[in-house]
Amino acid sequence: MHDDRTEMLPAVRADDGPAPGGEASPGRRRVSRRAWLTAAAVAGVLAVTAGGIALTWTGTGSGGPRAEGPAAGQTAEVKRTDLSQQKSLSGTLGFGAPATVKGRGTGTVTWLPKTGATLDRGGQLARVDDRPVTVFRGGMPLYRTLGAPVVSGSTPAAGSTPAAGSTPAPGNTRGPQDTGKPGATPRPTEPAGGDAAVGEVAGPGTKGADVRLLEENLYALGYHDFGRPDETLTDATVTAIKRWQKSQGMREPTGRVAPGDVAVLPGKVRVGEIKAHLGDSATEDLMVVTGTDRVVTVPMAVNDLNLASRGxxxxxxLPGGRSAQGKVAEVGTVATGGGGNGKDGQGGGSGGGDQGDSGEQAKVRVTVALDDPSAAGGLDGAQVTVDFASERRDGVLAVPVGALVALREGGYALQLPAAAGTKPQLVPVTTGMFAKGLVEVSGPGVKDGMKVVSTA
Structure with a gap:
């Protein structure tokens, strides 16, 4: 009587080895049929579980524990790697969330930038009555006129509407477009809006966050008369304003900055769409702007937001099958959709309560920044797919799923390649995450680089 069982490490046996004499034993004949069943069972479990596989056979014959697994011949290597399970969502490649810029001064729009133009601090957003509306950076708009007060009875800047009670200088007939040079480009004589549009002026001694914003922008543009920016407007601030206005081409600087003179933006922007037309009122929507870098926006259901932590x-x-790596740059705070929930910004706070009658879940905008924006090539916009990791395991040992040997009494092992004339050996393992055809394994004797028998 001969022993047809393979050796287990450290202390279990399997009947997947050949019987002495070269003929397959009855146990071996069962292996070929059950090996197919094992592969089918593993594939079925992979489709429904993320934590591992649980397959158990009840032994009916005598002898030690039985195993089903790959036939000897093809090998794989135990490797240390990162595993992650992913959820794929549709997104849109573009330049990020759009924002509408509305004119705030009085007058007529006389110049607008082109679509695709980049606007930054110190540049022109537009021209109103042929006077520049300058881009400032900040988190709030100017809401009052800051600078030198209008003195009753004084002569206003050329081209402006005289303040109440004041008298124009005799013989002053020059208009705002009169440069004195035929065919020359008109030079501004006063910021867009003019004193007639600003009302009361907040002069020296005024304190506020808007004063800091004004001084921070003047400082960034090279005007340091007032020292370091703070929240107090002084005569030195007025001096800096006049110097800045003169550099902008104003012949008679007023020392005042009105809300319509500047457009405060969060940073450098790209013109995505022009809304206004030349000749429109400066109080209308002027344009739509976005960020300058190409990003991907994903409308994500609130129940999936655990996948989208910043970073x-x-x-x-990308279109054509190209892949690019990226990171979650921003997660919105307003949920929209969901059959009515979230439209007022309150939706998406609880598990099942964010669905309306249609069953559609409320969604939040998630922004993904590409590690290499140039990976998008020349595309300014496209539909893309974004894979978010639902679970991740870094630096674990893994093998192809086909290397698992399912033990009849439960659990798994890896089969070591056997030399000619020797019995195969099995190393018991504990399984972890399954992802992309790999399975995490651990156990005594399992090492990085170890060769094991595998079906794939």
Whole structure:
């Protein structure tokens, strides 16, 4: 009587080895049929579980524990790697969330930038009555006129509407477009809006966050008369304003900045769409702007927001099958949709309560920044797929799923390649995450680089 069982490490046996004499034993004949069943069962479990596989056979014959697994011949290597399970969502490649810029001064729009132009601090957003509306950076708009007060009875800047009670200088007939040079480009004589549009002026001694914003922008543009920016407007601030206005081409600087003179933006922007036309009133919507870098926006259901923590790594599949790596840059705070929930910004706070009658879940805008924006090539916009990791395991040992040997009494092992004339050996393992055809394994004797028998 001979022993047809393989050796287990450290202390279990399997009947997947050949019987002495070269003929397959009855146990071996069962292996070929059950090996197919094992592969089918593993594939079925992979489709429904993320934590591992649980397959158990009840032994009916005598002898030690039985195992089903790959036949000897093809090998794989135990490797240390990162595993992640992913959820794929549709997104849009573009330049980020759009924002509408509305004119705030009085007058007529006389110049607008082109679509695709980049606007930054110190540049022109537009021209109103042929006077520049300058871009400032900040988190709030100017809401009052800051600078030198209008003195009753004084002569206003050329081209402006005289303040109440004041008298124009005799013989002053020059208009705002009169440059004195035929064919020359008109030079501004006063910021857009003029004193007639600003009302009361907040002069020296005024304190506020808007004063700091004004001084921070003047300082960034090179005007340091007032020292370091703070929240107090002084005569030195007025001096800096006049110097800045003179550099902008104003012949008679007023020392005042009105809300319509500047457009406060959060940073450098790209003109995505022009809304106004030349000749429109400066109080209308002027344009739509976006960020300057190409990003991907994903409308994500509130129940999936655990996938989108700021800084999480993602993979973006671009048109044509190209892939680019990226990170979650921003997660919105306003949920929209959901059959009515979230439209007022209150939706998406609880599990099932964010669905309306249609069953559609409220969604939040998630912004993904590409690690290399140039990976998008020349595309300014496209539909893409974004893979978010739902679970991640870094630096674990893993093998192809086909290397698992399912033990009849439960659990798994890896089969070591056997030399000619020797019995195969099995190393018991504990399984972890399954992802992309790999399975995490651990256990005594499992090492990085170890060769194991595998079906794939």
């Amino acid at each position: 999480n790594k993602v993979t973006v599949t």
